[in-house]
Amino acid sequence: MLILCLDSVFRNSIRRLPINIPSIQFYSKCSKVSRPTVFNSRYNFHYKNGDHISKTVLYNFRRYASTYDSNDSKKEKCKQKILVENLKGTVLVPSHGLKTKVFKSFFPFRQSKRDCFHPGVSTLDRTSITVGNEKDVTGKDMIKAMLTYIWPQDDKSIRNRVSVAVGLLVSAKLMNVAVPFLFKYAIDDLNAKVATANNGQALLDFATPTDAVLTTSVALLIGYGIARASAAGFNELRNAVFAKVAQNSIRRISKNVFLHLHNLDLGFHLSRQTGALSKVIDRGSRGINFVLSAMVFNIVPTVFELALVSSILGLKCGGEFAAVALGCVGIYSAYTLSVTKWRTKFRVFMNKAENEAGNKAIDSLINYETVKYFNNELYEAKRYDESLKKFEDASLKTSTSLAMLNFGQNAIFSSAMALIMVLAAREISQGHMTVGDLVMVNGLLFQLSVPLGFLGSVYREVRQALIDMKTMFTLMAKEPEIKNTPGVLPLVLKNDKSIEFRNVCFQYVDGKPIFNDLSFVIPSGKHFAIVGGSGTGKSSMIRLLYRFFEPDSGEILIGGQDISMVDLQSLRKSIAIVPQDTVLFHDTLFYNVHYGDFSKSEEEVYNAAVMADLHDSVQSWPDGYKTQVGERGLKLSGGEKQRVAIARAIVKDSPILIFDEATSSLDSITEQNILNTVRRATKGRTSISIAHRLSTVMDADEILVLENGKLRERGSHDQLLNLPNSLYNHLWQLQHSVGVEEEPKRSADSAKQG
Secondary structure, eight states: OOOOOOOGGGGGGGGGOOOOOSEEEEEEEOOSSOOEEOOOOSSOEEOTTSOEEOOOSSOOOOEEEEEEOTTOTTOOEEEEEEEEEETTEEEEEEOTTSEEEEEEOOOOSSOOOOOOOBTTBOOOOOSOOOOSOGGGSOHHHHHHHHHHHHSOTTOHHHHHHHHHHHHHHHHHHHHHHHHHHHHHHHHHHHHHHHHHHHTTSOSSOOSSHHHHHHSHHHHHHHHHHHHHHHHHHHHHHHHHHHHHHHHHHHHHHHHHHHHHHHHSOHHHHHTSOHHHHHHHHHHHHHHHHHHHHHIIIIIHHHHHHHHHHHHHIIIIIOHHHHHHHHHHHHHHHHHHHHHHHHHHHHHHHHHHHHHHHHHHHHHHHHTHHHHHHTTOHHHHHHHHHHHHHHHHHHHHHHHHHHHHHHHHHHHHHHHHHHHHHHHHHHHHHTTSSOHHHHHHHHHHHHHTHHHHHTHHHHHHHHHHHHHHHHHHHHHHHOOOSSOOOTTOBOOOOSSOOOEEEEEEEEESSTTOEEEEEEEEEEOTTOEEEEEESTTSSHHHHHHHHTTSSOOSEEEEEETTEEGGGBOHHHHHHTEEEEOSSOOOOSSBHHHHHHTTOTTSOHHHHHHHHHHTTOHHHHHTSTTGGGOBOOGGGTTSOHHHHHHHHHHHHHHHTOSEEEEESTTTTSOHHHHHHHHHHHHHHTTTSEEEEEOSSGGGGTTOSEEEEEETTEEEEEEOHHHHHTSTTOHHHHHHHHHHHHHHHHHHHHHHHHHHHO
16 A cells, blocks of 8 residues: 655644544645545544535545635635545545535646655555546436447448347347247147047148148248247347447447547546556446347347237236236346345355465465475465365355255246146136137246346346446546647747746645746757756656646746647647657557657658667667567667657657656767767757756756755856855766766776676
């Protein structure tokens, strides 16, 4: 569990909380901007001022929380929160020692603080896949969303397929209902012929083949077979026709979710596991597929057939028969759903035990040598057997409960069958029905047993599918917190390519400021360097320039234009970056360089590789530019990946270039070549170099030295070295002395080895 960085000023407040939670931490922050309060609650909280948070499933509540300290004469607006962290999730609740005003609202203002991988700043729990307020997404919303994909207004072919599938569904059920009737009439006809035969006439006239075929009972029996085959054929045709609808819906939903994830802000992705989000999409898509299949192939057909059978029984045989059919289905369904819900916990325990056993086996085999070192083979086998015993017990309960479910279902259905047969026999004895009617009633009711037999599994899977769908649709309902405002204009950079930070304040977590009233100007076409210790906000400056995050206050201008008032796409198109940690796509090297701008020609890509000192080494590889770089570029060395990143930035050809430790993984010779490349690439462009090694930024037009969120010093390399009590001079001397001291040490070590 990740630890949250919190303000120590209010530590004593937690003692007044009337709850017992394993880990309780909190923080406070005074700000002019109200932030949303987020609740992920599993507990009941009661406070002296009457505030109450009820027990509920994990959810998020977006609210404005404005609090006022009653002891402050100026009534300064201040937000104070208590954070309660437990294994189920993270809860932010208002501190009960304050006068609190809470009003529910969606917030169209600056984004809330999110966790971030940043030096000195802790992160929230990233194991949760809670993606928003799931209470905001109802079943009605999900059905409405699904219908837009099943019945798309822009795709007539899909609508036609749905119409055909519905027609085939109705046809199949009509054929199903016709089967008992054909059997009934065949039996009645045969009974009539038996009675005639008893009077001395032949039962069937087989004088000629035609006469035999045309005999009514034989024709009805042939029709019986045709009806059964037709029902099966219509069902299979329906499956084939509707498959295109289901798969098209899944494809469109998956694409929309994927695009939506890219549109969400960086803060959202930093607080979520990529694998968890992938599971949300995968499970949600499969959930939609299952729900559609269950509705089209099971639930809707069963309801339609039940209505049809009940109507026929009521009209032809009487209300008692219809009541038996409806009662049978009702009791059968209620029993199945209740027992299935009860059985689910056994299945959960069984899966948990199976996972536990598998994890122990894998962990033990991975640590094979350690087990051998300490002679713990029998101990590992015992631990594994304990998990298998849990699985055995849970599996036994699952099997036993399944047997109970199956027996109860058969008992209910058999009782209904016996009752309806008794009613039919009574009607036959009274001369109101024929033997064929008894067979028909039996056939109509028996046909309902097939779809009802799948009711338990369908119910269980639909429940899980709806949960998965709800998570996915909740994700789709989440709005990006950084987005274009209506009527926004694109960023236009002609002669002025300057960058200005004007009184910028920013922090990821309340109480841990990154920038505090930071102001500076980088003139157009100049090469500036930014240096400072870890956690001073060098990389955060890049995130603010790209508008991955919004500053708490102040303005950031590019070319004299406030970046919060320009189009996001045009802003990000104007900036090219060489990141410190270069992550490449699992594709060819050419693809990764070309990724900077797919509109560029092959020749321009090769020229960029030449400028990045990459081309010659690539030419010596067996596959050249077609070389697969591996997942995240793991087949390349650190230096090769950085050169690919530099070439990619050159291909983008943006007016602003940013180098974030662009040479940190390079040897000295390659570093000098790259620095020469950087000088050529930055000519005529506004550029920023972020560096720890000061020797790489000596030729910058100006160097900005950051400390504690503020601009400590600025000037050229020589100016800063000559500045009295200069932090830059201190860092320079420190790096230089370390380099001088380590060289003799390495030489001494080499001498010892020799």
